[in-house]
Amino acid sequence: MGTKNLSDTRKKTPLHALHQSLGAKMVPFAGYDMPVQYPLGVLKEHLHTRDKAGLFDVSHMGQAAIIADNHEAAAAALETLVPGEMQKLGVWRQRYTVLLNDDGGIIDDLMVSRPDVNGRLNIVVNAACKNKDYAHIEARLPDGARLERFDDRGLIALQGPKAAEVFAKHAPAAAEMKFMAVAPLTIAGIDVVVSRSGYTGEDGYEISVAGENTEKLATLLLGDPDVAAIGLGARDSLRLEAGLCLYGHDITSETSPVEGNIRFAIGKRRREEGGFPGAARIQKEIAEGPSRLRVGLKPEGRAPAREGADIQSVDGKTIGVVTSGGFGPTVGGPIAMGYVAAENATTGTDVQLIVRGKALPARVIDMPFAPHRYYRG
Amino acid sequence: MSVKYTNDHEYVRQDGDVYVIGISAHAAEQLGDVVFVELPVVGKTFSQGDDMAVVESVKAASDVYAPISGEVVEVNSAIVDEPAKVNEDAMGEAWFVKIKASNAAEIDKLMDEAAYKKFAENS
Numbered sequence: 001m002g003t004k005n006l007s008d009t010r011k012k013t014p015l016h017a018l019h020q021s022l023g024a025k026m027v028p029f030a031g032y033d034m035p036v037q038y039p040l041g042v043l044k045e046h047l048h049t050r051d052k053a054g055l056f057d058v059s060h061m062g063q064a065a066i067i068a069d070n071h072e073a074a075a076a077a078l079e080t081l082v083p084g085e086m087q088k089l090g091v092w093r094q095r096y097t098v099l100l101n102d103d104g105g106i107i108d109d110l111m112v113s114r115p116d117v118n119g120r121l122n123i124v125v126n127a128a129c130k131n132k133d134y135a136h137i138e139a140r141l142p143d144g145a146r147l148e149r150f151d152d153r154g155l156i157a158l159q160g161p162k163a164a165e166v167f168a169k170h171a172p173a174a175a176e177m178k179f180m181a182v183a184p185l186t187i188a189g190i191d192v193v194v195s196r197s198g199y200t201g202e203d204g205y206e207i208s209v210a211g212e213n214t215e216k217l218a219t220l221l222l223g224d225p226d227v228a229a230i231g232l233g234a235r236d237s238l239r240l241e242a243g244l245c246l247y248g249h250d251i252t253s254e255t256s257p258v259e260g261n262i263r264f265a266i267g268k269r270r271r272e273e274g275g276f277p278g279a280a281r282i283q284k285e286i287a288e289g290p291s292r293l294r295v296g297l298k299p300e301g302r303a304p305a306r307e308g309a310d311i312q313s314v315d316g317k318t319i320g321v322v323t324s325g326g327f328g329p330t331v332g333g334p335i336a337m338g339y340v341a342a343e344n345a346t347t348g349t350d351v352q353l354i355v356r357g358k359a360l361p362a363r364v365i366d367m368p369f370a371p372h373r374y375y376r377g
Numbered sequence: 378m379s380v381k382y383t384n385d386h387e388y389v390r391q392d393g394d395v396y397v398i399g400i401s402a403h404a405a406e407q408l409g410d411v412v413f414v415e416l417p418v419v420g421k422t423f424s425q426g427d428d429m430a431v432v433e434s435v436k437a438a439s440d441v442y443a444p445i446s447g448e449v450v451e452v453n454s455a456i457v458d459e460p461a462k463v464n465e466d467a468m469g470e471a472w473f474v475k476i477k478a479s480n481a482a483e484i485d486k487l488m489d490e491a492a493y494k495k496f497a498e499n500s
Binding site: 036037041042043044046233237302303304306326327329334356 | 409410412413415431433434435436438457460
């Protein structure tokens with residue numbers, strides 16, 4: 001079928017050879033050849049991360065920086081593109097926000113962190129969006145600010161209840177970091193920039209490292225008996241259980257951060273002041289409530305409802321659509337998220353999900369489906 | 378009694394006067410961890426190729442097609458209660474349904490073990 005030749009055109013992360021040596025099943029993802037699972041399998045990889053610690057290759061994500069003369073200028077420049085509070089972002093702190101289009105729809109979601117270099121804000125964007133994001137940012141950044149890409153850097157996530165213990169063996173200072181703190185550390189002689197964050201709902205770290213040192217660092221961490229390599233399959237079920245959005249599915253260029261139920265991506269001052277793309281729509285939605293909202297859904301039986309399944313009210317009227325859904329290994333059953341009309345978004349509302357032509361009873365429930373276990377000190 | 382296979386990775390094997398149907402070990406492996414199985418009710422009749430059951434893994438949902446025509450005489454509710462059995466013993470304990478064939482000649486046209494092995498390797 002020629003798939004072997006096709007894989008040669010896919011981009012490789014610095015951990016590509018390591019994935020292959022670990023027996024990973026590789027799939028195309030966002031233009032990269034990425035591990036969807038290792039021999040452990042998606043289910044056990046998921047449970048291992050919730051029980052001990054999982055190591056994820058997220059080097060395909062886009063690492064870059066907004067650079068200006070000083071913090072005020074860099075923050076002001078980025079604030080023209082995102083609704084997050086950037087002026088007050090502290091040194092070595094990180095924040096989640098979104099790039100917005102002029103209609104208030106989401107171009108991508110991203111992490112922004114502030115190193116101790118005056119006038120620099122580091123960003124991490126989604127792999128599938130990075131070229132689009134960079135073009136948008138470069139086209140829209142005001143004079144005096146510029147984008148610098150770090151395409152050659154690796155990014156590793158270490159996630160799970162044992163992540164802090166494992167990581168502190170190599171970098172004791174990491175144990176003291178609180179959720180969304182960032183720090184420059186040295187591990188086995190390798191310089192890294194570490195944030196206490198992730199996308200699984202667990203405590204853990206995301207570690208930015210020079211491309212040529214990425215495999216050495218990953219191998220060191222994987223040498224710990226509590227750490228297993230985890231593929232994209234489990235990454236997806238972990239983030240779904242944590243109630244976190246997958247860009248292009250749960251949030252898109254059509255949905256606003258208010259509809260997407262990620263209001264924390266919008267700074268308090270900025271809700272009042274506006275000054276970000278689509279501010280009129282977003283301020284109106286905050287004041288009056290959005291017409292639709294992303295909610296958690298718990299199907300009653302065992303059948304998973306997947307992306308695209310219609311959501312109906314109990315009287316059979318279509319009120320929305322599932323945007324992510326599947327089996328939650330920690331929950332032990334099916335879970336989903338999707339958009340419903342605001343009047344149906346109240347926790348406890350009974351709905352039905354249309355799966356293979358059949359209406360399955362389900363209920364609107366609070367997210368996350370599995371409790372967040374971030375370290376807040 | 379020899380086992381026969383379809384292009385869609387179902388198997389059929391004769392057991393007395395009924396036929397046992399399931400998904401192949403290769404299919405179970407490709408699907409990954411099975412988390413949901415939906416089976417038809419006893420008494421339902423199918424033509425060869427009809428949607429007969431559903432199997433879902435952590436990755437995706439797949440239809441299971443009737444490899445031969447006939448009437449369902451027994452279903453394996455153990456795999457509905459414990460879908461992971463499909464990964465453990467797809468060819469044995471984790472069969473899906475038993476069928477009374479309405480046209481046993483259909484079985485002759487399916488692949489034998491050797492042909493299926495070759496087919497699975499190349500698919």
